[in-house]
Amino acid sequence: MLSINNLQAKVEDKDILKGLSLEVKPGEIHAIMGPNGSGKSTLGYVLSGREGYEVTGGTATLNGEEILDLDADERAKKGLFLAFQYPVEIPGVSNMEFLKASVDAVRDYQGKEALDTVSFMKLAREKCQAVNLDPNFLKRGVNEGFSGGEKKRNEIMQMMLLEPSLCILDETDSGLDIDALQVVANGVNACRDEKRSFIIVTHYQRLLDFIVPDKVHVLSDGKIIKSGGKELALELEEKGYSWIAKA
Amino acid sequence: MSISLQHPTTDSCVNEIDKLISAQTETPKWLRDIQRDNTNRFAEQSFPTRKTEHWKYNDLSSLRTKSFLPASQQSIDSQDFDSLLLPLNDAIKCVFINGIYSEALSSTELSSAVKVTRFVNANERQADSINQSLKHAQQDRNLFINLNSAISNDGLLIEIEKNIKVEQPIYLVHLSNSTVSDQIATNQVIIQAGSSSQSQVIEHFVSLKNDKEHKSFLTSQQTLIELTSNSHLAHHRVSVGTQNNQSIARVLCRLAENANLSSFYYSEGGVLDKTDIDIMHQGVNSESNLTGIYLPSEENCVDFHTCIEHQVPHCNSRETFRGIIADSAKATFNGKIHIFRDAQKSDAQLNNKNLLLTNSAEINTKPELEIYADDVVCAHGATIAKIDEKAIYYLKTRGINEMQAKKMLSIGFINELLLEVKNETLKEFLTALVQKSLSNLR
Numbered sequence: 005m006l007s008i009n010n011l012q013a014k015v016e017d018k019d020i021l022k023g024l025s026l027e028v029k030p031g032e033i034h035a036i037m038g039p040n041g042s043g044k045s046t047l048g049y050v051l052s053g054r055e056g057y058e059v060t061g062g063t064a065t066l067n068g069e070e071i072l073d074l075d076a077d078e079r080a081k082k083g084l085f086l087a088f089q090y091p092v093e094i095p096g097v098s099n100m101e102f103l104k105a106s107v108d109a110v111r112d113y114q115g116k117e118a119l120d121t122v123s124f125m126k127l128a129r130e131k132c133q134a135v136n137l138d139p140n141f142l143k144r145g146v147n148e149g150f151s152g153g154e155k156k157r158n159e160i161m162q163m164m165l166l167e168p169s170l171c172i173l174d175e176t177d178s179g180l181d182i183d184a185l186q187v188v189a190n191g192v193n194a195c196r197d198e199k200r201s202f203i204i205v206t207h208y209q210r211l212l213d214f215i216v217p218d219k220v221h222v223l224s225d226g227k228i229i230k231s232g233g234k235e236l237a238l239e240l241e242e243k244g245y246s247w248i249a250k251a
Numbered sequence: 252m253s254i255s256l257q258h259p260t261t262d263s264c265v266n267e268i269d270k271l272i273s274a275q276t277e278t279p280k281w282l283r284d285i286q287r288d289n290t291n292r293f294a295e296q297s298f299p300t301r302k303t304e305h306w307k308y309n310d311l312s313s314l315r316t317k318s319f320l321p322a323s324q325q326s327i328d329s330q331d332f333d334s335l336l337l338p339l340n341d342a343i344k345c346v347f348i349n350g351i352y353s354e355a356l357s358s359t360e361l362s363s364a365v366k367v368t369r370f371v372n373a374n375e376r377q378a379d380s381i382n383q384s385l386k387h388a389q390q391d392r393n394l395f396i397n398l399n400s401a402i403s404n405d406g407l408l409i410e411i412e413k414n415i416k417v418e419q420p421i422y423l424v425h426l427s428n429s430t431v432s433d434q435i436a437t438n439q440v441i442i443q444a445g446s447s448s449q450s451q452v453i454e455h456f457v458s459l460k461n462d463k464e465h466k467s468f469l470t471s472q473q474t475l476i477e478l479t480s481n482s483h484l485a486h487h488r489v490s491v492g493t494q495n496n497q498s499i500a501r502v503l504c505r506l507a508e509n510a511n512l513s514s515f516y517y518s519e520g521g522v523l524d525k526t527d528i529d530i531m532h533q534g535v536n537s538e539s540n541l542t543g544i545y546l547p548s549e550e551n552c553v554d555f556h557t558c559i560e561h562q563v564p565h566c567n568s569r570e571t572f573r574g575i576i577a578d579s580a581k582a583t584f585n586g587k588i589h590i591f592r593d594a595q596k597s598d599a600q601l602n603n604k605n606l607l608l609t610n611s612a613e614i615n616t617k618p619e620l621e622i623y624a625d626d627v628v629c630a631h632g633a634t635i636a637k638i639d640e641k642a643i644y645y646l647k648t649r650g651i652n653e654m655q656a657k658k659m660l661s662i663g664f665i666n667e668l669l670l671e672v673k674n675e676t677l678k679e680f681l682t683a684l685v686q687k688s689l690s691n692l693r
Contacts, residue, residue: 052648053647053648054644055640075647075653076644076647076648077646077647077648077649077650077651077652077653077656079648080647080648080649080650081650086648088645088648091645092641092642092644094645094646094660094663095663095667096660096662096663096664096665097660097662097663097666101659102646102649102659105646105659106646106649106651109649109650109651109652109655110650113650145663162649166649166650
């Protein structure tokens with residue numbers, strides 16, 4: 005699925021990723037944890053193709069195909085999805101119009117026929133329900149005036165609509181109350197199958213109570229310094245990060 | 252007889268206008284007096300340069316090298332013509348070709364509540380009222396408007412009956428059809444809304460030929476709108492496909508007590524497309540809502556100079572202009588709010604936002620407040636930005652390519668303002684037009 009080898013990247017002349025390697029197999033869920041400033045969000049930005057995040061070395065392939073030279077929209081079409089930590093507000097563009105354009109673009113790339121408006125509306129309403137979002141949100145500007153929880157649920161809704169093969173969730177759990185957290189987790193679990201993989205970037209172990217990861221990695225200073233099973237998350241919750249850094 | 256603007260204040264130019272006025276043999280005396288009066292006002296002014304504040308961002312040098320012939324009415328193919336019109340089948344339609352009223356193409360009989368009269372046919376009462384309107388409209392910052400009233404030996408008076416809701420929109424079509432270059436087309440319209448009336452006006456400027464050879468076609472137009480007490484008017488003014496024209500225009504709206512004006516402007520710019528908009532709150536508790544969109548591209552220019560005067564207390568004004576400037580186009584927005592000394596409890600807000608799509612696009616924006624009362628609420632602001640890179644990235648991560656993302660964001664920027672269009676047919680037309688003009692983004 006995703007194969008990252010010795011990835012190095014910098015932002016404004018500052019090295020952030022310093023040789024990160026990661027292998028995610030189809031159907032697996034990987035959690036990436038780590039202290040602030042360790043490069044967790046940068047990993048998501050670099051993989052999704054944000055401008056200003058310059059790759060200085062290493063490779064990343066998605067389903068065997070090198071992705072680091074592709075435009076962000078090309079990567080999305082090939083099945084990479086990033087749920088934003090801070091989803092962008094776009095006044096004047098309706099959520100519906102945005103989602104339709106997005107689904108159309110991805111379906112077109114996959115050689116599928118575009119959905120007619122009626123079927124799309126039906127599908128969008130279904131997904132709204134799945135993440136407990138009032139369908140009236142579809143008529144509003146993209147994320148405009150949404151609460152933090154609504155924005156995050158909107159991200160998960162988009163993920164469900166686009167059916168990507170690799171989903172990166174960048175601190176989707178931050179700022180959520182337990183109810184919203186459960187909604188997000190249910191969304192992820194509903195999408196889970198033997199082909200779809202997830203990278204879940206998080207500060208807190210609690211999300212991993214609801215979404216059980218296959219592997220847990222600790223990112224520190226731009227590198228993965230420790231990997232383990234789901235029990236590693238519990239250990240981190242208890243002892244913090246310092247014991248690993250020292251080790 | 253042609254009018255040279257080379258030395259507009261010299262006797263020779265004034266003589267030319269005088270000769271022209273004398274040659275217009277059918278003009279009634281009262282109208283001729285107005286023409287003479289404006290000729291004198293025109294003669295008193297010097298030709299604006301880049302140092303004249305009102306014209307700071309307009310290059311008028313090309314006008315100075317030319318002699319203009321007053322444009323004549325051209326016969327046109329009705330099929331070509333119909334295809335340019337908005338599908339407003341039930342409208343009260345007044346058509347001008349090169350500024351000259353065409354009775355054949357107009358249809359004004361649809362409603363007994365709207366009376367359409369050419370200045371030359373005005374009765375004594377109407378002549379008086381036109382005279383008054385033009386006196387109130389006098390100004391001294393734009394000599395082309397004086398020139399307009401000096402040359403025009405006609406005009407259209409539209410009177411809306413009191414106490415009535417006019418269902419049919421009043422549709423004014425200004426068609427330019429330049430067959431030879433170096434012509435000047437002039438036109439003046441007066442709209443008087445009777446007390447407690449409710450009506451809708453659409454002014455539509457369109458060019459039959461839009462080829463580059465006719466860049467020296469100059470149109471000068473003035474619309475005077477008078478809202479008597481408690482009247483409501485939804486006014487729209489759009490120019491489409493006139494990119495190869497030079498247009499200098501002015502709209503003056505005067506509001507009596509409790510009157511309500513909603514006014515919407517749309518322009519794609521032209522070689523020059525300058526509109527002075529004056530809204531005067533002259534009666535207490537009157538309200539105005541002014542909205543404008545400009546989308547110039549290539550090397551076109553658009554210029555809006557607006558001035559909202561609160562002359563009396565308890566009036567309310569809102570003004571929002573947004574522009575997207577592409578290629579090497581240039582836009583100028585000057586928005587002034589003027590609160591008179593006695594206009595306490597005024598509430599005035601003005602906002603101008605601009606998106607620049609390229610490094611060579613230019614915007615000059617200047618919001619101004621001039622306040623002489625001390626108990627008022629006023630706000631003004633202007634922003635200039637590029638399309639938000641973060642928003643583009645967000646859309647791209649959802650599979651939407653950069654071009655489409657830019658288009659969606661640009662349309663989104665304009666969309667909110669299109670909601671202010673009160674006429675549904677026009678709204679649909681403009682929505683499609685905005686989509687089209689922003690689909691060629693680079």
